[in-house]
Amino acid sequence: MTPADLLGGAMMVALVLYALLGGADFGGGVLDLVARGPRREAQRGLVEGAIGPIWEANHVWLILVVVVLFTAFPTAFAAVSIGLFVPLVLLLAGIVLRGAAFTFRHYDRPDPRVRVRWGLVFSVSSVLAPLMLGTVVGALASGRVSADGKDPFLWLGGFPLSVGLLAVALFAFLAAVYSAVEAEGQGLPDLVDDFRTQGIRLGVQVFALAGIAAVLSYREAPLVFAGLTSRAWSLPLHLATGAAAVTAFAGLLTGRLRRARAAAALQVALIVAGWGLAQYPYLYGSGPTLAAASAPRETQVAVLWALAAGAVFLFPALYLLLRTFKGERPIAVVDRPPRG
Amino acid sequence: MTDLLAARWLFGLSLAFHIVFAAIGVAMPLFMVLAEWRWRRTGDAVLLDLARRWARGTAILFAVGAVSGTVISFELGLLWPRFMALAGPVIGLPFALEGFAFFAEAIFLGIYLYGWDRAGPRLHLLSGVVVAASGAVSAFFVTLANAWMAVPAGFTVRDGAATDVRPLVAMFPPGWPHEVLHVLLSTYIATGFGVAGIHALGLLRRPSSAFHRAALRIALGVGGVAALLMPFSGDLSARQVARLQPEKLAALEGQFETERSAPLHVGGLPDVERGETRFAIEIPYGLSLLAFHDPHAEVKGLLAFPRDTWPPVARVHVAFQVMVGTGSLLALLAALHFLVVLRGREHPRPLLRALVLATPLGVVALEAGWLVTEWGRQPFTVWGLLRTADSVTPVAGLGLPLAGFTLLYLFLAVVTVRLLGRQVASAPGEEAAPEPEVAR
Numbered sequence: 001m002t003p004a005d006l007l008g009g010a011m012m013v014a015l016v017l018y019a020l021l022g023g024a025d026f027g028g029g030v031l032d033l034v035a036r037g038p039r040r041e042a043q044r045g046l047v048e049g050a051i052g053p054i055w056e057a058n059h060v061w062l063i064l065v066v067v068v069l070f071t072a073f074p075t076a077f078a079a080v081s082i083g084l085f086v087p088l089v090l091l092l093a094g095i096v097l098r099g100a101a102f103t104f105r106h107y108d109r110p111d112p113r114v115r116v117r118w119g120l121v122f123s124v125s126s127v128l129a130p131l132m133l134g135t136v137v138g139a140l141a142s143g144r145v146s147a148d149g150k151d152p153f154l155w156l157g158g159f160p161l162s163v164g165l166l167a168v169a170l171f172a173f174l175a176a177v178y179s180a181v182e183a184e185g186q187g188l189p190d191l192v193d194d195f196r197t198q199g200i201r202l203g204v205q206v207f208a209l210a211g212i213a214a215v216l217s218y219r220e221a222p223l224v225f226a227g228l229t230s231r232a233w234s235l236p237l238h239l240a241t242g243a244a245a246v247t248a249f250a251g252l253l254t255g256r257l258r259r260a261r262a263a264a265a266l267q268v269a270l271i272v273a274g275w276g277l278a279q280y281p282y283l284y285g286s287g288p289t290l291a292a293a294s295a296p297r298e299t300q301v302a303v304l305w306a307l308a309a310g311a312v313f314l315f316p317a318l319y320l321l322l323r324t325f326k327g328e329r330p331i332a333v334v335d336r337p338p339r340g
Numbered sequence: 341m342t343d344l345l346a347a348r349w350l351f352g353l354s355l356a357f358h359i360v361f362a363a364i365g366v367a368m369p370l371f372m373v374l375a376e377w378r379w380r381r382t383g384d385a386v387l388l389d390l391a392r393r394w395a396r397g398t399a400i401l402f403a404v405g406a407v408s409g410t411v412i413s414f415e416l417g418l419l420w421p422r423f424m425a426l427a428g429p430v431i432g433l434p435f436a437l438e439g440f441a442f443f444a445e446a447i448f449l450g451i452y453l454y455g456w457d458r459a460g461p462r463l464h465l466l467s468g469v470v471v472a473a474s475g476a477v478s479a480f481f482v483t484l485a486n487a488w489m490a491v492p493a494g495f496t497v498r499d500g501a502a503t504d505v506r507p508l509v510a511m512f513p514p515g516w517p518h519e520v521l522h523v524l525l526s527t528y529i530a531t532g533f534g535v536a537g538i539h540a541l542g543l544l545r546r547p548s549s550a551f552h553r554a555a556l557r558i559a560l561g562v563g564g565v566a567a568l569l570m571p572f573s574g575d576l577s578a579r580q581v582a583r584l585q586p587e588k589l590a591a592l593e594g595q596f597e598t599e600r601s602a603p604l605h606v607g608g609l610p611d612v613e614r615g616e617t618r619f620a621i622e623i624p625y626g627l628s629l630l631a632f633h634d635p636h637a638e639v640k641g642l643l644a645f646p647r648d649t650w651p652p653v654a655r656v657h658v659a660f661q662v663m664v665g666t667g668s669l670l671a672l673l674a675a676l677h678f679l680v681v682l683r684g685r686e687h688p689r690p691l692l693r694a695l696v697l698a699t700p701l702g703v704v705a706l707e708a709g710w711l712v713t714e715w716g717r718q719p720f721t722v723w724g725l726l727r728t729a730d731s732v733t734p735v736a737g738l739g740l741p742l743a744g745f746t747l748l749y750l751f752l753a754v755v756t757v758r759l760l761g762r763q764v765a766s767a768p769g770e771e772a773a774p775e776p777e778v779a780r
Binding site: 052053054056057059060062063064066067068070071072074075077078079080081082085088089091092093095096097098099100102103104106107108109148149150152295296298299302303306307309310313314317318320321324325 | 396404422425426451733734741
């Protein structure tokens with residue numbers, strides 16, 4: 001294990017957590033967009049309440065990935081920034097509009113028309129951001145990174161776009177499952193059913209899009225295809241992902257929602273980790289390896305120490321945040337409960 | 341417009357936009373937590389109302405600051421990939437630590453904003469304290485990276501890449517203390533006077549409003565102390581810059597000739613062709629005194645340095661004059677405020693009017709000071725090592741993202757101002773304060 005491998009692993013962990021936490025926030029925006037039926041405003045309200053306290057913290061995982069990338073693998077960061085300029089700019093536009101519109105809706109006049117207008121900006125940008133994020137991942141996996149920036153649309157290909165769509169569906173699926181648990185916790189059986197139905201529908205779409213991406217990877221992303229089919233860990237990973245997916249589905253169908261939530265999160269984590277494993281040791285395509293793009297060892301060791309020190313503080317704080325807003329017994333552990 | 345110029349405009353615009361929200365994100369949580377702390381001590385419902393309204397304002401501003409900061413972390417690579425390829429490994433450490441400070445800020449702001457009735461009183465107040473502290477820590481780390489760009493240290497360059505990196509030396513380059521201190525003070529000044537101006541207007545309209553009076557005292561209490569400390573910080577900075585970046589000092593002051601007993605140019609416009617600063621008020625010995633605390637010290641002029649390493653002299657000089665001028669004005673206002681408070685009086689109406697007029701001045705000083713740093717480092721991104729022109733991305737057509745982001749920032753600015761206006765417009769006057777909704 002070199003420092004470069006450890007840092008590559010840390011970036012994967014951060015990406016998995018970004019998918020599970022930040023991804024679900026984007027997914028909440030997608031649910032806002034596709035909310036239908038008589039209880040659509042209630043659905044939107046529940047998602048808004050669920051995201052509100054946590055989306056800014058969830059978002060920092062992405063920044064952490066960027067910072068580790070440019071510190072520990074600076075030439076790769078430069079190359080990716082040049083080669084994927086367009087989708088990254090679109091990703092940024094999505095991130096800015098999503099966060100801003102979400103907050104503006106919360107603090108603007110409580111007039112329904114105003115809410116609908118901000119809701120539209122919020123939900124459309126919640127589709128744009130993961131679409132571009134997935135596309136960037138797809139472009140990295142298939143090595144469609146223009147070396148000198150002279151071909152700004154090299155990333156536009158079937159495989160990157162299919163991964164983009166997969167990311168949108170996957171995050172929305174995750175959000176639906178989380179929201180079902182959230183609705184159950186608030187004692188809203190109608191909404192639980194809405195989100196369960198939504199989750200099953202989105203789960204089917206995830207399955208279909210994953211299939212399309214897998215087929216396209218045969219020609220466009222050989223490393224991913226090899227990861228799916230012929231590496232030593234391919235079969236166990238597939239079995240685990242499949243088992244997680246089945247458990248999530250079964251949980252949604254039978255109303256075992258907490259189990260469904262854990263399984264859905266595991267499923268998403270395994271998909272992201274599978275990409276990382278397939279890609280290893282290359283940072284993108286068959287481009288530079290972790291070792292080749294590495295910053296000086298002193299820097300990498302310093303960053304590892306910084307990450308370790310930060311983690312000691314971060315994880316308890318994150319636990320406190322989730323405990324405060326997502327836990328059953330909100331905060332009795334750390335503070336006396338509020339009066340009344 | 342060349343792509344280099346478009347890249348500079350886009351990055352400059354992004355930073356000029358973000359820096360306002362970043363500064364408010366440092367100082368506003370302190371105001372809000374001070375209001376809550378005083379409410380918990382006194383039980384005065386006005387203070388709770390104030391804390392909650394300030395928290396709502398903070399929420400809007402922090403969200404815009406968080407997303408615009410994300411833009412910057414990506415733009416570092418999108419616009420300046422060659423700079424990042426060189427500098428990333430050297431200054432990544434403060435950025436990584438800043439990432440954790442930002443995490444802390446976001447996590448505890450979530451608890452603070454949404455936890456009025458979910459977290460207990462101690463946890464809630466503590467969350468506010470953590471937000472305020474981690475905001476300052478964030479600014480601390482980011483400024484370290486900027487200080488390194490001006491006075492790079494802790495590495496050697498071989499074949500265009502950084503080697504022999506000593507991360508801790510690079511993290512604390514020579515001159516870091518003065519820049520960090522200056523930046524931190526500026527955030528409290530910009531926010532303090534910005535907030536104070538709004539509440540001064542409220543007091544002019546409703547002189548007996550306890551709400552506005554409490555708000556004014558907290559905002560000016562913090563911002564005013566910072567404004568009074570600023571001249572000392574400025575003095576420290578002047579002496580450090582004179583020692584570490586003599587070209588920059590010469591540009592700041594419009595000093596072309598190297599001379600002993602150099603005069604201070606107040607105002608004026610440097611004329612690069614003629615090699616003199618025209619229309620300035622000259623204070624004899626002033627510059628030697630300020631830069632070296634010695635009236636006969638020698639101050640290096642721009643002509644002592646190769647012409648192709650000069651920063652844009654006129655712009656740097658004017659921005660510096662704006663920063664010092666507005667900063668001095670605010671220090672004066674702060675002194676008047678403390679005079680009034682110490683004598684146990686109410687603020688006289690002329691002072692309130694002056695405070696209203698001074699609302700944007702802290703932000704003006706902040707932006708001007710930031711321009712001084714950035715223009716003053718030109719034509720380099722890493723001073724003496726990497727020119728801005730050699731840092732830019734090879735991607736063409738940057739005019740398009742520039743246009744797009746300009747519109748986006750305009751839109752965000754307009755909406756933010758409108759929403760904050762909504763918060764202010766609904767602020768209570770002298771009518772009875774609403775019942776507190778949370779237990780103390």
